[in-house]
Amino acid sequence: MAGHEVRNVQETWHPAPRADGAGHAGPATAAGRWRDMSDSELIGIRVEQSMLDRLHELHDHFIRGVRHGRKIIMRRCDLSGLDLDGMTLAHAEMLGCNFTGASLRRTNLSCAQLLAATFTHADLTGANLERAGLRAASFDDADLTGARLTGADLRDCAIYDEEKNEIGSTIPSSFRGALLRDTVLAHSKVKRAIFDGASLIGADLRNADLRATSFTGAELVGVDLSGTRMADADLRGAMVTGTVVAGADLVNAQISDPVPVSDVWLRARLHEHRLWIMSGGHKGARADLSGLDLTRHDLSGAILAAAVLDEAMLVEADLSGAILAAASLRRANLLRANLRGADLRGVDLMSANMRAVDMTGAKTGQLPGTALNTLLRKAV
The missing domain is CATH 2.160.20.80 (E3 ubiquitin-protein ligase SopA)
Structure with a gap:
């Protein structure tokens, strides 16, 4: 991945520079930045629904090996409020993109690279995020009912600060207030993530790495935590009912x-x-x-x-x-x-x-x- 490096065993994301030299300013308009889909990478633009539909068509061709297909590669683009229902976006690269309030019901994002993406208030019912790269992603107040995140990477990540020309603070993945009913997170890497106030009802977290993860005030009803690594996890104030913890490592976990x-x-x-x-x-x-x-x-x-x-x-x-x-x-x-x-x-x-x-x-x-x-x- 361009602009990607590892420091101190922690992934650090360097956002690509804007073509207009404006640094890390907000999204620009699409005019003049998106020329007949010939750009190999879209950076910092507002994506409209018609543009997204065309990008999806080209990406679907890419996935299926159809001639003239094109892989979606975006950085810091704004897709808030758009309709991505049922789209196949497997293996897409959408780093730092904003999906706030978007509808992603049954969307296939398996193996997609979504580092530092924002899904606040998004509807991800039935979405496929298996093996997706979701470090430092935010799912606050999102609906992940029935979503599949098996093997996903949701660890924290340090983001490069262009203005200060230095590595910024480490940002954890976040599910504050999210709905995770029957959500599958088995075998996922969720170290230091935040699930404060989230509702995990019937969720499957078997063999997930949940070390130092926060579940403060969360609702864990009928959750399968068997085989999980939960050392130093914080479950203070959490409502835990009918949860399976067989074989879970709870060393130093804070449990109310x-x-x-x-x-x-x-x-x-x-x-x-x-x-x-x-x-x-x-x-x-x-x-x-x-x-x-x-x-x-x-x-x-x-x-x-x-x-x-x-x-x-x-x-x-x-x-x-x-x-x-x-x-x-x-x-x-x-x-x-x-x-x-x-x-x-x-x-x-x-x-x-x-x-x-x-x-x-x-x-x-x-x-x-x-x-x-x-x-x-x-x-x-």
């Missing part, structure tokens, strides 16, 4: 073990916390519900201001109308929780799983009389 609580115990803690709030800290005790399993608990209208619920499991919990001002819910799992009308001013939700949360009518922002603001950094 949420503590179940009874309704009687919880009511007593809430009563003590209410006294603590009403007395200005002179009576009762501050509620510390960190790491507890509060799945589907009814906490509607509860006074939880300044309470600590870090890494708590609040999946499908009812917190409607609850007062959570200045509370700490770092890395809490709020998957499908009901927060309608809740007071979230000054709440710390850093790295919390907010997927499918109902916040209709909730109060957010700065808590009056304090410098505290609702903190959603890294929340998914």
